[in-house]
Amino acid sequence: MCRRPRERPSTPLPTKRAREKHEHSHGDPIASRVVKVTMMLCDAAQVADGKLYILGGGWSMTGPDPVPSAIALKIDVGWHEAEQPHHWELYLEDADGQPVLVNTPEGDHPIEVRGEFTVGRPPGIPEGSPIDVALAVNLGPLPLTPGTRYTWRISIDGDSQTDWMLGFTSRPPRPED
Numbered sequence: 001m002c003r004r005p006r007e008r009p010s011t012p013l014p015t016k017r018a019r020e021k022h023e024h025s026h027g028d029p030i031a032s033r034v035v036k037v038t039m040m041l042c043d044a045a046q047v048a049d050g051k052l053y054i055l056g057g058g059w060s061m062t063g064p065d066p067v068p069s070a071i072a073l074k075i076d077v078g079w080h081e082a083e084q085p086h087h088w089e090l091y092l093e094d095a096d097g098q099p100v101l102v103n104t105p106e107g108d109h110p111i112e113v114r115g116e117f118t119v120g121r122p123p124g125i126p127e128g129s130p131i132d133v134a135l136a137v138n139l140g141p142l143p144l145t146p147g148t149r150y151t152w153r154i155s156i157d158g159d160s161q162t163d164w165m166l167g168f169t170s171r172p173p174r175p176e177d
Helices: 016-024
Strands: 034-042 044-048 051-055 069-077 086-094 101-104 107-110 112-117 131-139 149-156 165-170
Touching (some): 034 149, 034 165, 044 069, 044 131, 051 069, 069 149, 112 131
Antiparallel strands (some): 044 051, 069 131, 149 165
């Protein structure tokens, strides 16, 4: 899915808002917004009953020909952020940190996927516990340049962390037979 990008920082470092929140919440583990993001490249993924079902997961090389792929995400949300809507954006960058563009009838657009999620507090869970949400992003074949390094990055509510990324490489072109 290709959509116009929303303005975002060119670096994956935490935003000023995230740094200020961290400074004010030092020593209070339940005050953080998103506790942890786990990402995995796979051939296909789906979510059922809150669980991730992953097919062909854990790769870091693809191609050189375009093939379908998916990104499985497990996001641990802080207790105080439950019951609130959260906006996420997943975008593909090249080795230089620039958006990867795809040609469409409307012109070149970055490869980017966006969505929303809200998690509830399950009954019986101790107050302060992180609550997880599973997301599956399935992608059609992407026109990637062979022999190139790429990175998927995610931001949640406009915040990002240096480890909220997932790198992979497209194989070099096959020698002619």
